[in-house]
Each structure stands twice: as C-alpha cells, then as structure tokens.
Amino acid sequence: MKIDHHGDTPPYEQVRVHYAHAISNRELPVGAKLPTVRALAKDLGLAVNTVARAYRELEEAGLVETRGRAGTVVSANGDNNRERIRAAAAQYASMSAELGLTPHEALDIVRAALSRF
Structure with missing residues (x-):
C-alpha cells in the first residue's frame, strides 16, 4: 500500500479504502489478521492516530473486528x-x-x- 501524502484524499481514508477493497474483493479472507496499528503506521510513515481512525471506521462498517490482544481481524460481517x-x-x-x-x-x-x- 502506498500513501499519497500530497493528494486530496486524507491518509486515513486511503488506508480505509485500501482495506475495504481488499476485504470486499476477498483478497483478505474472513479471519485474516491486519497489521497492528503501530506497525502499519510505522511502515506507512503515518501517525498512529491516523491508522487507528481508519481501523475504527472499518470496524464501524462491520468489515473488521478488534479482539483485544489478538488484534484486528477481517469480520464475517463483510x-x-x-x-x-x-x-x-x-x-x-x-x-x-x-x-x-x-x-x-x-x-x-x-x-x-x-x-x-
């Protein structure tokens, strides 16, 4: 995943859209584990809160669920x-x-x- 830091789309939205597409296209199957917020933020050069917002919106849409220490996984609700x-x-x-x-x-x-x- 590449983040366009100069585009019109905010970085959190780019992350959200990337994962939403991957889930809806079944590139990420039910139960697949997403990277931790901190790890993804570091890999993409983003603030932790930016990635956390993307994950929160994916969870609100029912695409992922957070399981505490087990991390964030693709939900069957997708x-x-x-x-x-x-x-x-x-x-x-x-x-x-x-x-x-x-x-x-x-x-x-x-x-x-x-x-x-």
Whole structure:
C-alpha cells in the first residue's frame, strides 16, 4: 500500500479504502489478521492516530473486528454486508423496471449516486 501524502484524499481514508477493497474483493479472507496499528503506521510513515481512525471506521462498517490482544481481524460481517448490497441492488432493479426506467437510465442514476462518495 502506498500513501499519497500530497493528494486530496486524507491518509486515513486511503488506508480505509485500501482495506475495504481488499476485504470486499476477498483478497483478505474472513479471519485474516491486519497489521497492528503501530506497525502499519510505522511502515506507512503515518501517525498512529491516523491508522487507528481508519481501523475504527472499518470496524464501524462491520468489515473488521478488534479482539483485544489478538488484534484486528477481517469480520464475517463483510460477507453479510455484501449480501445486503446484493439484496438492495435486486430491489432497486425491480423498482426501476416497475417504474419504466431503461437499464441505461437506472445505471446512470446509480453512477450519479456513487459519484458522491
């Protein structure tokens, strides 16, 4: 992982996004242990609080869980979150079809919504 210290995205967000993608793409399986906050901060040249914030946000999203001395690991909730997104997408697809939107129009709406994040 490389941190762009001169970019517009804060370093904690770069760390959060990196791990969120790795978890959602299953590059990091359930139970995989993340580096300690201090070790990752040192490796990336970041403040400990910066990495701690990224980990805290990953935990709030249900992607990781902290197990005290056992460290921070990828949570099984990541799979549950993926299923919730699939269900929401199916519901959206059904509703857009009922309302007469073309698939292209429905995707444009989703792209516009995602561009806000």
